[in-house]
Amino acid sequence: MYEGKEKEAAQEVIDNKEKYSEYFSEDSFFDKIRNYGKIAGTRVVFTALLLFYAMQSEKVPLIYKALVVAALGYLICPVDLIPDWIPVIGYADDLGALLGTLKSVLAYVDNDTIMQARNKLTDWFGEVDEKDIQSVLNILL
Numbered sequence: 001m002y003e004g005k006e007k008e009a010a011q012e013v014i015d016n017k018e019k020y021s022e023y024f025s026e027d028s029f030f031d032k033i034r035n036y037g038k039i040a041g042t043r044v045v046f047t048a049l050l051l052f053y054a055m056q057s058e059k060v061p062l063i064y065k066a067l068v069v070a071a072l073g074y075l076i077c078p079v080d081l082i083p084d085w086i087p088v089i090g091y092a093d094d095l096g097a098l099l100g101t102l103k104s105v106l107a108y109v110d111n112d113t114i115m116q117a118r119n120k121l122t123d124w125f126g127e128v129d130e131k132d133i134q135s136v137l138n139i140l141l
Helices: 002-015 017-021 026-040 042-055 062-076 092-104 111-125 130-140
Strands: none
Touching (some): 002 062, 017 062, 026 042, 026 111, 042 062, 042 130, 062 092, 092 130, 111 130
């Protein structure tokens, strides 16, 4: 049931890159994670951090950086396909958009990027369930 909405969200980001890019700034990204990260969950935050740190690499082509900005903007955007305030499923569309984008830039996600994301996640939330991190990494393989 939710898989369809996740795919729909990923396509929404691709189709409306300019719209969602307007919501992204480094400050707004970190504010969203600090304020809603526990609610969104480890998988959403870890995926977003992987994208954020991958985007910092000079190896990532500009077109992929634009897609990452759009996906992170979608996460930040107050209005999306599944409202974030809905318990359990509120961030399912965000995760779908993030994972779809992450698959697009997977070639640029190296061990340093993974470690940066993992370290920031631990800095913010303390101990995290390794299964959540592995579930994201497994999706990428």
